[in-house]
Amino acid sequence: MRIGELARRTGATQRALRYYEEQGLLRPHRQPSGYREYADVDVRTVGSIRTLLAAGLGTSVIAEVLPCMAPDGELLPPSCPELLDGLAAERARISGAIAELASARAILDGIMAAGIDASSN
Amino acid sequence: MRIGELARRTGATQRALRYYEEQGLLRPHRQPSGYREYADVDVRTVGSIRTLLAAGLGTSVIAEVLPCMAPDGELLPPSCPELLDGLAAERARISGAIAELASARAILDGIMAAGIDASSN
DNA sequence: CTAAAGCTTCACGCCGACGTGAGAGTCAAG
DNA sequence: CTTGACTCTCACGTCGGCGTGAAGCTTTAG
Numbered sequence: 001m002r003i004g005e006l007a008r009r010t011g012a013t014q015r016a017l018r019y020y021e022e023q024g025l026l027r028p029h030r031q032p033s034g035y036r037e038y039a040d041v042d043v044r045t046v047g048s049i050r051t052l053l054a055a056g057l058g059t060s061v062i063a064e065v066l067p068c069m070a071p072d073g074e075l076l077p078p079s080c081p082e083l084l085d086g087l088a089a090e091r092a093r094i095s096g097a098i099a100e101l102a103s104a105r106a107i108l109d110g111i112m113a114a115g116i117d118a119s120s121n
Numbered sequence: 122m123r124i125g126e127l128a129r130r131t132g133a134t135q136r137a138l139r140y141y142e143e144q145g146l147l148r149p150h151r152q153p154s155g156y157r158e159y160a161d162v163d164v165r166t167v168g169s170i171r172t173l174l175a176a177g178l179g180t181s182v183i184a185e186v187l188p189c190m191a192p193d194g195e196l197l198p199p200s201c202p203e204l205l206d207g208l209a210a211e212r213a214r215i216s217g218a219i220a221e222l223a224s225a226r227a228i229l230d231g232i233m234a235a236g237i238d239a240s241s242n
Numbered sequence: 243c244t245a246a247a248g249c250t251t252c253a254c255g256c257c258g259a260c261g262t263g264a265g266a267g268t269c270a271a272g
Numbered sequence: 273c274t275t276g277a278c279t280c281t282c283a284c285g286t287c288g289g290c291g292t293g294a295a296g297c298t299t300t301a302g
Contacts, residue, residue, distance in 0.1 A: 004248065014249085019290060033298055034250055048228060053289080054218070055225030068232045084236045087229050094226045097175070098219055104176030105215045107169060108208050111189045115205045125278065135279085140260060154268055155280055174259080 010046040023059035127159045131167040144180040
């Protein structure tokens with residue numbers, strides 16, 4: 001498929017998809033015309049990219065992680081042990097972020113409860 | 122207390138504390154010398170600010186929310202109902218973000234499990 | 243054949259929560 | 273009085289994941 005269809009199927013913009021390639025996250029084949037040609041599996045890859053980006057991982061880290069994710073759901077062992085340490089750190093960061101988000105949500109819940117009480121009086 | 126102590130007690134930098142004031146989140150008293158003088162309660166306020174900032178809320182939204190949080194833990198009803206709608210939207214955003222973080226963590230867990238398997242073989 | 247999509251490569255713009263000096267005034271201790 | 277720690281106000285710099293044209297080539301529909 002070409003970039004427009006991939007964009008539709010993933011929700012990413014074309015600009016984002018080109019940016020991912022520029023960062024080494026995608027390596028689409030090229031038609032003689034210069035058009036990018038994507039494989040079906042790239043739809044899932046883009047999904048993973050966006051999830052990891054949303055979790056605060058940088059493109060360089062994602063570029064190291066993606067090769068560990070085989071197309072069929074199989075997992076390949078990470079190349080170097082340093083990467084494992086980095087991933088453990090990222091994992092800890094994410095867990096911390098989840099906890100912070102939960103407490104932020106609790107703050108909002110408290111305020112909203114008071115607001116609803118006030119409007120029902 | 123002055124800005125240096127507040128910075129130490131909150132983990133925020135002095136620059137951040139001045140920025141919060143600039144955005145209307147803190148209103149420290151001023152000494153004749155021009156030095157900022159903070160109250161003890163500001164320690165907790167800064168904690169709330171940082172939690173909400175980490176959750177992706179902008180300073181302008183936080184500025185509207187803070188007046189609803191009384192010093193003693195009491196909650197005041199939000200001033201306007203539009204704010205309530207906005208907070209509900211933010212709450213939904215946060216819940217979505219938590220879900221995304223969880224799935225990102227799951228991805229990392231899968232990769233790390235494969236890596237540990239490989240190193241124990 | 244023609245027009246309208248769709249695709250290409252630059253390359254500058256953006257945003258928001260600060261970082262980072264610069265230059266100068268203030269305060270406590272010896 | 274002096275020194276060093278602390279504070280003040282500008283004001284430009286940063287960072288990263290894109291947004292947004294601009295100018296031009298390719299493909300598709302009619």
